[in-house]
Amino acid sequence: MNIAYKRVSTEKQDLRRQEEAFKGIKIDQEYCDKLTGSKADRPQLNKLRLEAQKGDNIYVESISRLGRNVDGLRQIVQEFKEKEVTVHFIKEGFNTGNGNNMFKFMLTILGAVAEMERELTVERIREGVAKAKRYGTRSGRPIGRPTRKIPVSFKKYYPMWKEGEITATDFAKLLEVSRPTLYKYIKEYHSIK
Numbered sequence: 001m002n003i004a005y006k007r008v009s010t011e012k013q014d015l016r017r018q019e020e021a022f023k024g025i026k027i028d029q030e031y032c033d034k035l036t037g038s039k040a041d042r043p044q045l046n047k048l049r050l051e052a053q054k055g056d057n058i059y060v061e062s063i064s065r066l067g068r069n070v071d072g073l074r075q076i077v078q079e080f081k082e083k084e085v086t087v088h089f090i091k092e093g094f095n096t097g098n099g100n101n102m103f104k105f106m107l108t109i110l111g112a113v114a115e116m117e118r119e120l121t122v123e124r125i126r127e128g129v130a131k132a133k134r135y136g137t138r139s140g141r142p143i144g145r146p147t148r149k150i151p152v153s154f155k156k157y158y159p160m161w162k163e164g165e166i167t168a169t170d171f172a173k174l175l176e177v178s179r180p181t182l183y184k185y186i187k188e189y190h191s192i193k
Contacts, residue, residue, distance in 0.1 A: 003058045004030040005048055007065045018061040021090045025059055036068075049076070054084040062091035063107070064114040073111040077103075150185045151175050158189065 004027045006018045011034050031044040045066075052058060058080060060066045066087070067073035077096055080087050086097030092110055096103045153175060161171040172182040 001028045001053070001056045002026055003028065003048065003052065003056055005032075005045065005058055005060050005066065006030060007033040007035075007042070007045075009036045010034065018065065021061040022059060025090075027059065045076070049079060052080060052083055052085045056085045057088060057097075058085060059088045059090060063089055063110045064117070067111065067114070068118040069115045070108055070111040073107060073114075074104075077107060148181065148184075150189060151177075154185055154189065158186075 002025060004022055004025075006015050008015060008018075013034070015032060031048045033042040033044045035042060048058070063073065066089075067076055077087055081096055086095050088095040089110075092106065094103055094106050096107075157166065157171050157174050160166045161168065166174070168179055168182060172179045175182060175185070177185070
């Protein structure tokens with residue numbers, strides 16, 4: 001039986017990118033997890049580990065979809081190997097079958113790369129969070145909209161509006177802002193005076 005195992009890190013992500021890799025492969029059954037690969041306890045992977053049988057072929061889009069650390073990856077692949085199940089890594093272009101022991105080397109090297117990518121991602125996230133905390137935000141940018149400065153031309157048209165020579169709508173158009181923004185400028189102008 002040909003089995004596909006797919007995984008994305010969050011519920012918000014979709015599997016379309018991985019599905020492209022499976023074109024041309026007749027898949028009989030698929031298992032999909034929507035949680036981080038750094039977690040060993042993945043419901044669909046656990047189910048696959050129990051249900052896979054001798055002679056099955058498991059197709060995975062890439063090593064990083066099966067696991068994000070070398071030890072966990074090797075453990076999962078060894079478990080399938082003992083059941084005489086072949087794991088195919090589509091993107092990397094190798095599998096664990098046919099008495100091919102080169103897969104151990106490839107798995108270790110490419111698994112280490114996936115693990116390093118994961119660690120770098122976590123490090124960048126931590127740096128971003130620390131920076132955001134320093135600036136009192138969540139994203140690194142100040143909270144809320146940037147404050148608008150009263151345009152220089154405001155002082156020119158303000159007396160005309162105050163005397164009733166122009167309407168608030170005309171005043172706003174001359175400043176190229178909305179009327180609510182104009183009223184904010186007026187309020188701010190009065191607080192400065």
